[in-house]
Amino acid sequence: MLKNYIKIAWRNLKKDKTFAFLNIVGLSVAFGVAILLSMAAFFELSYDKFHTNGDNIYKVYNEIQTPRGPEAGTSQPAPFANALTKEVPGISKVTRYLQDGALVMYKDKEINMSTVWVDADFFTMFSFPEFAGNSDNPLKELSNIVLSKKMATALFGDENAIDKTINILINGKETPFTVASLVENTKSNSSLEFGLAIRFENHQSYTKNKEEWDSQYHDVYVQLQNEVNAKQFEDQTKSFVDLHYKESIENLKRDGAQPDANGRYFTINLLPLKDVHYTNFQNGYAKISRTIPYLVLSVAFLILFIACVNFINMSIAKSTQRLREIGMRKTLGAQKKQLFFQFWSESLMLFSVSLFIGIGLSILFLKDFQEIFRTNVTFSMFTNPLNIILFIVVIVLVTLLVGGYPAMLMSKLSTIQSLKGKVETNGKNVVRNVLMVVQFSIAILLISGTLVLWSQLEFMRNKNLGFDKSQVIAFPIDGKMDSRRAVNLLRDQLKDNPNIISVTASDNILGLGKDGSQFSSRLGFEYKGRVVKTNMLVVDYDYIETLGLELIQGRSFDRQYPGDALGMVINESMARELDEEDPLTATIMMSDSTKYQVLGIVKDYHFESLTKSIEPLTFFMNTDWDLYYAYVKVAPENLSKSYDAIEQTWKTLEPNAKFLGSFLNDNIDRTFRSEKIMATMITSGSIIAIVLSCIGLFAISLLVVAQRTKEIGVRKVVGASISSITYLLTKDFLKLVAIAFVIAAPVAWWLMNQWLQDYVYRIDLSIWIFALAGLLTVLIALFTVGVKTLKAAMQNPVKSLKTE
Structure with a gap:
């Protein structure tokens, strides 16, 4: 029986090659795209899930109620972790975590490595697969380090790295360390990335800050005991907060801060490790968002849904051509279940062929997909038995539902109706029309989303940020040399180059x-009986001039005034924070009893992401503080030549340091990476969805025209014009587009408006964006249907009337 089903199914598919071809093309593309997008989505949702103890590991963060509203952040002081472990029960293990580059030297090699400064518990808390060396506790000794396999190869080549001694530049001194262990390269779905791990106590800032509760500069992870949950632990930290942050809480009350719903001014909270990658601290709270992976999954589902709708619609429309076959089979004794399995076997064959082609397409385009969406996803990540079983179950359900519905409709037809060759189609048309409305709605939704996303992206790219980003090259100051000396030497060697305008650093x-790298520094101090907080930036001479910042009051740092080392320049937001009639009279006393005088005020500019409002910012010129990035402003002519000159000069100063120069406009574009990926993804999804919709629409138009061929001939004989016949055949489709627009436009507006709320600076949603999406959908539908209907309308009526 099964063999017979397959044989008849094959014959029917061969009989109508157009129907089979259109379905296979649509389903193959949909399966291929859905597989790739689903893989990317599940990969993004898998971050940090490979750690054995992951369910008990949390990142510590604070919520503080300030006079300006709530603030949240993860930075902690150096003594915090040890005090928390001793004073609050429930902690199994704890580690401080600080990401900071380190210059590593071995023989004649110098490599600036991505480094994490952690405590001894780090490798017993997190499950990083070991490659070689000490597996128990590799960071037990202060002089031990752990390297990734990639960094070990870069440093030692084919040599055995274990127990080798290397030097790391700390506080300007080369300090020896021993390689205790090697780990496999950090997984691409890990939020904790490093090439080198070293004990936290070795960091250059540790000694001066190990007892300072006011200096917050690193993260803390805790692993709770199995019987303790996060809520219990958070409740137990109240007395700890009241003890160690008593003065800060009193200052918050004094300055007018309002307590939270629980009457607290300062709370310690735990963020599960599985949520760390998806968390942003915005508007004073930890905001967990998995929008991008779920959006990828949604696009995959919508594309597959459109292809399935095409199949259902074409199957229902085509069923009228098989009525007599159904009637004859029933007359000869065929039961409903036999007819069902016959028609379903045809669907299953189509789906099977399409699935294999779709898998082949996903393999073929995997590399291009990885580049476009900047993902490291591979098929090997999803070849475990559970994923394979899940994939098979999904495919079986899709084929059963999508292929089974048309099969069930055709098997339920009565024998008399089938033998007449005619059947009431109102119910079928309703189903077909509803599905087509949904299909058009999806297309309008995707087109609207694409237009809004690209509009917001262009708005951010072209917005005046308040500084010159087009002619400034920035690069990290790596190497053994003191950073300020390196900048001065760079300035001296480039001063005679006519294409170099100025050199500075920060x-x-x-x-x-x-x-x-992307980070920020904040500073708090007492000013006239209240706490003032500001972002801080350590700069060199000419920083304001090099970036083209607008000085609206006072002056910039000047070499003619040696006292400027204890001066500061502030932005407008900081001037408002000081609340002085003349901010240039303000004198700030820092915690180390050093007085700083306000020298000038610059116009507010966007030094952080456009998702944030411009906050207070203070520039310092204190020569005791290090600089990490050089900035070179070049003339607009010969930009590439200027870039090469800077690179060559830097190589003469630091021959072993890698030059990582980039124009600031490129740096700004990189901050929009997630928006670009989202826009590219939805654009690609929209194009594929539209193409699939066109395939379905074209197939339906073929069947509709074929069913009304005789009607078209009669109308032409009685004088109907080509335009009237074309209108007659297309108006039903245009009605469906109109209904889809009424449904989709409000949904698209709501979704896009919700997404734009993440941006302080955003476009205004205009009705014309959604009107354009609707118009594009109408034009696409007209073009797709019009090709066949116009040809039918122009056909000789004599030929049409002969057609039965």
Whole structure:
């Protein structure tokens, strides 16, 4: 029986090659795209799930109620972790975690490595597969380090790295360390990435800050005991907070802060490890968002759904051509279940062929997919038995539901109706029309989303950020040389180059540089009986001039005034924070009893992401503080030549340091990476969805025209024009587009408006965006249907009337 089903199914598919071809193309593309997108989505949702103790590991963060509203952050002081372990019960293990580059030297090699400064418990808490060496506790000794396999190869080549001694530059001194262990390269779905791990106590800032509760500069992870949950632990930290942050809480009350719903001004909270990758601290709270992976899954589902709708619609429309076959089979004794399995076997054959082609397409385009969406996903990540079983179950359900529905409809037809060759189609048309409305709605939704996403992206890219980003090259200051001396030498060697306008430096970079670094520094101090907080930036001379910042009051740092080392320049937001009639009269007393005088005020500019409002910012010129990034402003002519000159000069100063220069406009563009990926993804999804919709629409138009061929001939004989016949055949489709627009436009507006709320600076949603999406959908539908209907309308009526 099964063999007979397959044989008849094959014959029917061969009989109507157009129907089979259109379905196979649509389903194959949908399966291929859905497989790739689903893999990417599940990969993004898998971050940090490979750690054995992951369910009990949390990142510590604080929520503080300030006079300006709530603030949240993860930075902790150096004594915090040890005190928390001793004073609050429930902790099994704890580690401090600080990401900071380190210059590693071995023989004649110098490599600036991505480094994490952690405590001894780090490798017993987190499950990083070991490659070689000490497996128990590799960081038990202060002089031990752990390298990734990649960094070990870069440093030692084919040599055995275990027990080798290397030097690391700390506080300007080369300090020896021993390689205790090697671990496999950090997994691409890990939020904890490093090439080198070293004990926290070795960090250059540790000695001066190990007892300071006011200096917060690293993260803390805790592993709770099995019987303790996060809520219990958070409740037990109240007395700890009241003890160690008593003065801070009193200052918050004094300055007018309002307590939270529980009457607390300062709380310690735990963020599960599985949520760390998806968390942003915005508007004073920890905001967990998995929007991008779920959006990828949604697009995959919508594309597959459109292909399935095409199949159902074409199957229902085509069923009228098989009525007599159904009637004859029933007359000869065929039962409903036999007819069902016959028609379902045809669907199953189509789906099977399409699935294999789709898998082949996903394999073929995997590399391109990885580049476009910047993902490291591979098929090997999803070849475990559970994923394979899940995949098979999904495919069986899809084929059963999508292929089974048309099969069930055809098997339920009565013998008399079938033999007449005609059947009431109102119910079928309703189903077909509803599905097509949903299909058009999805297309309108995706087109609207694409237009809004690209509009917001272009708005951010072209927005005036308040500084010159087009002619400034920035790069990290790596190497053995003191950073300020390196900048001065760079300035001296480039001063005779006519294409170099100015050279400066700071301890931070604007945007996202090639080294992947992006961080901020904050400072708090007492001013006239209240606490004032500001972002801080350590700069060199000419920083304000090099970036083209607008000085609206006072002056910049000047070499003619040696006292400027204890001066500071502030932005407008900081001036408002000081609340002085003349901010230039303000004198700030820091915690080390050093007085700083306000020298000037610059116009507010966007030194952070456009998702944030411009906050207070203070520039310092204190020469005791290090610089980490150089900035060189170049003339607009010969940009590439200027870049090469800077690179060559830097190599003469630091021959072993890697030059990672980039223009600031490129750095700013990198900060929009997630938006670009989202826009590219939805654009690609929209194009594929539209193409699939066109395939289905074209197939339906073929069947509709074929069913009304004789009607078209009669109308032409009685004088109907080509335009009227074309309108007659297309108006039903246009009605469906209109209904889809009424449904989809409000949904698209709501979704896009919700997404835009994440941006302080955003476009205004215009009705014309959604009107354009609707118009594009109408034009696409007209073009797809019009090709066949126009041809039918122009056909000789004599030929049409002969057709039965």
